[in-house]
Amino acid sequence: xxxxxxxxxxxxxxxxxxxxxxxxxxxxxxxxxxxxxxxxxxxxxxxxxxxxxxxxxxxxxxxxxxxxxxxxxxxxxxxxxxxxxxxxxxxxxxxxxxxxxxxxxxxxxxxxxxxxxxxxxxxxxxxxxxxxxxxxxxxxxxxxxxxxxxxxxxxxxxxxxxxxxxxxxxxxxxxxxxxxxxxxxxxxxxxxxxxxxxxxxxxxxxxxxxxxxxxxxxxxxxxxxxxxxxxxxxxxxxxxxxxxxxxxxxxxxxxxxxxxxxxxxxxxxxxxxxxxxxxxxxxxxxxxxxxxxxxxxxxxxxxxxxxxxxxxxxxxxxxxxxxxxxxxxxxxxxxxxxxxxxxxxxxxxxxxxxxxxxxxxxxxxxxxxxxxxxxxxxxxxxxxxxxxxxxxxxxxxxxxxxxxxxxxxxxxxxxxxxxxxxxxxxxxxxxxxxxxxxxxxxxxxxxxxxxxxxxxxxxxxxxxxxxxxxxxxxxxxxxxxxxxxxxxxxxxxxxxxxxxxxxxxxxxxxxxxxxxxxxxxxxxxxxxxxxxxxxxxxxxxxxxxxxxxxxxxxxxxxxxxxxxxxxxxxxxxxxxxxxxxxxxxxxxxxxxxxxxxxxxxxxxxxxxxxxxxxxxxxxxxxxxxxxxxxxxxxxxxxxxxxxxxxxxxxxxxxxxxxxxxxxxxxxxxxxxxxxxxxxxxxxxxxxxxxxxxxxxxxxxxxxxxxxxxxxxxxxxxxxxxxxxxxxxx
Numbered sequence: 001x002x003x004x005x006x007x008x009x010x011x012x013x014x015x016x017x018x019x020x021x022x023x024x025x026x027x028x029x030x031x032x033x034x035x036x037x038x039x040x041x042x043x044x045x046x047x048x049x050x051x052x053x054x055x056x057x058x059x060x061x062x063x064x065x066x067x068x069x070x071x072x073x074x075x076x077x078x079x080x081x082x083x084x085x086x087x088x089x090x091x092x093x094x095x096x097x098x099x100x101x102x103x104x105x106x107x108x109x110x111x112x113x114x115x116x117x118x119x120x121x122x123x124x125x126x127x128x129x130x131x132x133x134x135x136x137x138x139x140x141x142x143x144x145x146x147x148x149x150x151x152x153x154x155x156x157x158x159x160x161x162x163x164x165x166x167x168x169x170x171x172x173x174x175x176x177x178x179x180x181x182x183x184x185x186x187x188x189x190x191x192x193x194x195x196x197x198x199x200x201x202x203x204x205x206x207x208x209x210x211x212x213x214x215x216x217x218x219x220x221x222x223x224x225x226x227x228x229x230x231x232x233x234x235x236x237x238x239x240x241x242x243x244x245x246x247x248x249x250x251x252x253x254x255x256x257x258x259x260x261x262x263x264x265x266x267x268x269x270x271x272x273x274x275x276x277x278x279x280x281x282x283x284x285x286x287x288x289x290x291x292x293x294x295x296x297x298x299x300x301x302x303x304x305x306x307x308x309x310x311x312x313x314x315x316x317x318x319x320x321x322x323x324x325x326x327x328x329x330x331x332x333x334x335x336x337x338x339x340x341x342x343x344x345x346x347x348x349x350x351x352x353x354x355x356x357x358x359x360x361x362x363x364x365x366x367x368x369x370x371x372x373x374x375x376x377x378x379x380x381x382x383x384x385x386x387x388x389x390x391x392x393x394x395x396x397x398x399x400x401x402x403x404x405x406x407x408x409x410x411x412x413x414x415x416x417x418x419x420x421x422x423x424x425x426x427x428x429x430x431x432x433x434x435x436x437x438x439x440x441x442x443x444x445x446x447x448x449x450x451x452x453x454x455x456x457x458x459x460x461x462x463x464x465x466x467x468x469x470x471x472x473x474x475x476x477x478x479x480x481x482x483x484x485x486x487x488x489x490x491x492x493x494x495x496x497x498x499x500x501x502x503x504x505x506x507x508x509x510x511x512x513x514x515x516x517x518x519x520x521x522x523x524x525x526x527x528x529x530x531x532x533x534x535x536x537x538x539x540x541x542x543x544x545x546x547x548x549x550x551x552x553x554x555x556x557x558x559x560x561x562x563x564x565x566x567x568x569x570x571x572x573x574x575x576x577x578x579x580x581x582x583x584x585x586x587x588x589x590x591x592x593x594x595x596x597x598x599x600x601x602x603x604x605x606x607x608x609x610x611x612x613x614x615x616x617x618x619x620x621x622x623x624x625x626x627x628x629x630x631x632x633x634x635x636x637x638x639x640x641x642x643x644x645x646x647x648x649x650x651x652x653x654x655x656x657x658x659x660x661x662x663x664x665x666x667x668x669x670x671x672x673x674x675x676x677x678x679x680x681x682x683x684x685x686x687x688x689x690x691x692x693x694x695x696x697x698x699x700x701x702x703x704x705x706x707x708x709x710x711x712x713x714x715x716x717x718x719x720x721x722x723x724x725x726x727x728x729x
Contacts, residue, residue, distance in 0.1 A: 671684065
C-alpha cells in the first residue's frame with residue numbers, strides 16, 4: 001500500500017490564502033534579555049553574516065538592504081540580515097540599554113583621571129566643575145576617538161564596560177525617529193535589571209566587541225569616507241609619532257562610523273578585562289585582584305565566580321550612577337561556560353593586538369596599538385599594554401579551566417566546580433553545549449599560544465574531550481545525549497537540538513585544529529542525524545526536541561544551530577547546510593526579532609513585509625525575543641518553498657527494494673540519499689533530471705542490513721522530503 005508522506009504547497013499565493021497550519025513562530029517571552037544567550041546569538045550570526053557570504057563566493061557590493069533577496073535570498077540573509085542583527089544586538093546592549101556599569105567609572109578612565117591635576121575638572125565639560133575628573137576624561141577620550149575617525153559621537157549613549165546578567169528589554173518610552181544619532185529614547189528601565197555581574201555575559205559581549213572592532217579597524221579611510229587598505233606604510237599618524245595627524249587625510253577605521261565604533265568597542269573591551277582582573281577574582285574567601293604576570297593556580301586558586309551582585313550610587317546632575325565598592329557574592333561556583341566565554345573574547349583581542357603578526361589587517365591594527373589611541377605592548381615600551389592584558393587574562397582563564405574543570409582521570413571537562421579550603425571540588429556532569437564550545441574556544445586559544453606549554457595542555461584536552469564525546473555522548477539509537485554524568489552514565493531524556501548542534505559545532509572545530517578525520521566524519525554523521533530527525537522540509541523549520549511536535553526556540557538554541565549549520569557547510573562540505581540556514585533565517589530567526597531599522601531594509605512600519613515592525617515609534621528594541629514556539633501540524637500546508645510536490649515512498653517497511661513516486665510541479669534536479677540511524681550516508685543515487693509530472697525511482701535495498709534508515713530527497717535548491725524507512729528482509 002502506498003503511503004503519502006508529503007503534500008506540500010510551495011506557491012506564495014496559496015500560502016497567503018490558506019492560513020490554517022501555516023508555519024509561524026509565536027513569541028512567548030519578549031521581556032527577558034539574557035545577555036549570555038543574546039550575545040552568543042550575536043556572535044554566531046556575525047560569523048554567519050558577511051564572512052560566510054564571502055566564503056560562499058558572494059560579492060557584498062551587489063547587496064542593497066532596500067532590495068530584498070537580491071541577488072538571491074542566501075546572500076541577503078547572510079550579507080545583510082545576519083550582519084545587521086549582530087550589529088544591533090551589540091549596540092542595543094552596550095550603548096543604548098544602560099544594562100551595566102557606566103564606562104565613566106571604568107578602571108582605565110579612573111586611572112587616567114587620577115593622574116590629572118585638579119584644574120582638569122571642567123576642562124572637557126564646558127567648564128562645569130563637579131568635583132570629578134572622570135567625566136572630563138571620558139569626554140576627552142571620546143573627542144579623541146571622534147577626531148581620529150572623522151565621526152561625531154552619538155548623543156544620549158550609555159556606554160557600559162561590565163554587562164548585567166539579565167534585564168527587561170521593554171522600553172519605558174517610544175523610540176524617537178532620530179534614535180540612530182541620539183540614543184536617549186532607547187534606554188531600558190534600570191529598575192528591572194538584576195545588577196548581577198556574570199563572566200559568561202561579560203565574556204560573550206566581549207567576544208562580540210572583538211568581532212566588530214577587528215572588522216571596523218582593519219582598514220583606514222579618507223575625508224570622503226573612501227576606504228584605504230593598510231599596507232604597512234600609509235598611516236593616520238604623524239611621521240615618526242604614534243599621534244594622529246589631522247592634516248594627512250587618513251583616518252582610523254574602514255569608514256567614519258567604523259573608525260569611531262571600533263575605537264569605542266576596543267576601549268570598552270580593555271576596561272572589561274581590567275575590571276575582571278581587578279575586582280572579580282575570588283580565592284574562596286574574598287573578592288579581589290589577580291596578577292596575571294605571576295599567577296599560578298598551584299600557589300592558590302583565584303577564579304571568577306558565577307554571580308556577583310553590585311549596587312550603584314546615584315550621582316545626581318549630569319553624571320551616570322557610580323558602582324559602589326562593596327560587591328556581594330551570590331553564586332561562588334565556577335561555571336565552565338562562563339570561563340570559556342570570556343576566554344573567547346580575550347583570545348580574539350590578543351590576536352588583534354599582537355605586534356608580531358604582519359598582514360593587511362594587522363598593518364592597520366599596529367597603528368591603533370602603537371601608543372595612540374591605545375598603549376603599545378610591553379615588548380616595545382617595558383610597560384604592560386592592552387596586548388599584555390588580553391594575553392595575561394587568557395592565560396589566567398585557561399589555567400583555571402584546566403585546574404578547576406578538567407577531570408584528568410576521566411579525560412573530560414565538567415560544567416560546574418566549587419572551591420573548598422582552596423581545593424577544587426569538581427562536579428561530575430558535562431553538558432553537550434559546554435563540551436562542544438570547549439572544543440571551539442580552546443582550539444582558538446591553542447592557535448594563539450602555539451609553541452608554548454599551554455598549547456600542549458590545550459592539545460591534550462581538545463583531543464581528550466573530542467574522544468570523550470564520541471565514546472560517551474553517542475547514542476546507539478543515533479545522535480547525541482544531552483549530557484553525561486561521570487560514574488552514572490548518559491542522560492537519556494529526549495535529545496535536544498542544542499545538544500546535537502553544539503557537538504557538531506565542536507567536532508568540526510576539533511577537526512579544523514587537529515586535522516583528525518575521525519572528528520570530521522563524526523561531525524558529518526551527526527549533521528545528517530540532525531537534518532533527518534529535527535528538520536521539517538515542508539515547514540523549513542526545526543523541531544527542538546526529538547519526538548516533540550511543539551518546538552521551543554530560544555536565543556541560545558538558535559545561536560548554536562546557526563553555528564552548526566555554517567560550519568557544516570564550511571568544514572563538512574554539506575551542500576544543503578547554507579540553504580537550510582537561509583530558510584530558517586526567514587521562517588524562524590527573523591520571526592524572533594522584535595524590531596528592526598533601515599539597515600535591514602525596514603524604512604517604517606513594516607515596509608519590507610517581513611512582519612517585523614520598525615523600531616521608531618515602538619517600545620521594542622532591536623533584539624530577539626527570549627522565547628518563541630511553533631507547533632508542527634502532521635497534515636496541512638505549512639510553508640511556502642519553491643514548487644508544488646508530492647512524494648510517495650512504498651512499501652514501508654521494505655524488503656528488497658523501495659519505490660519512490662515523485663510528482664513535481666516543475667522540472668528539477670533530484671538526488672536521493674539514504675542514511676543509517678547514526679547519520680552515516682550509505683547510498684547516494686545519481687542526479688536525476690526530472691520533468692514536471694510524476695516519475696518513479698526504484699532503489700535496491702538487498703545489500704542493507706535490517707534496521708532504520710532515512711531517505712532524503714534533495715532538489716536543486718531544497719530538501720524536498722525526508723522519510724523514515726524500515727528495512728526488514
